Amino acid sequence: MTRTLENLGLGASEMELVRVAHRLAMAPRLQVLDDAALLHPGRTVLILTLDVAFRDAAGLAAAALVESEQPELRVTSAVVQKSLGHELAAWVAAVPLPGDGLTEALVTAPHAVRLVALAERLDQCRHAKFWANRDARLRAHEEAQAVYGPVAERTDAALARRFAHWSRAFARRLRQESPIPPD
Secondary structure (H helix, E strand, C coil), X not given: CHHHHHHHCXXXXXXXXXXXXXXXXXXXXXXXXXXHHHHHHHHHHHHHHHHHCXXXXXXXXXXXXXXXXXXXHCCCHHHHHHHHCHHHHHXXXXXXXXXXXXXXXXXXXXXXXXXXXXXXXXXXXXXXXXXXXXXXXXXXXXXXXXXXXHHHXXXXXXXXXXXXXXXXXHHHHHHHCCCCCXX
């Protein structure tokens, strides 16, 4: 991730902001020892930098800290505020998470916030195949098709392509899964 940030031309203080945010995001994940969870903060930053050429250091730091799937892995606003300041804590809080009103929240969010939300959720979706809970996998697929994909189409062509590709591939995977027979 550091080399990618350097290649983007981020300055030393900007890179340090992203690295500190990444370390904060990793703290609760080190207790879980789940590869997808461990890699998520860095992968979200890489999706933004490599696919979208996103260069806003505060947005990249926020992206490392956003967690839309596992609340127990979220870094509290108080910890973000204490470590990185009120502005970054507000940045993280501005990113809409799945739930009621998601479409409106994404569509009305500033462009940079929408990009962070889309990149974070795309990375979550990419690893949904490993989730034990089939209902959660189905929900992620439905949200990607109904909300995240259409919002990505209005926001960024690269993210729209990636959501569309994931959605098609995941639909095939879901069709291949055999349903659990009733008792």
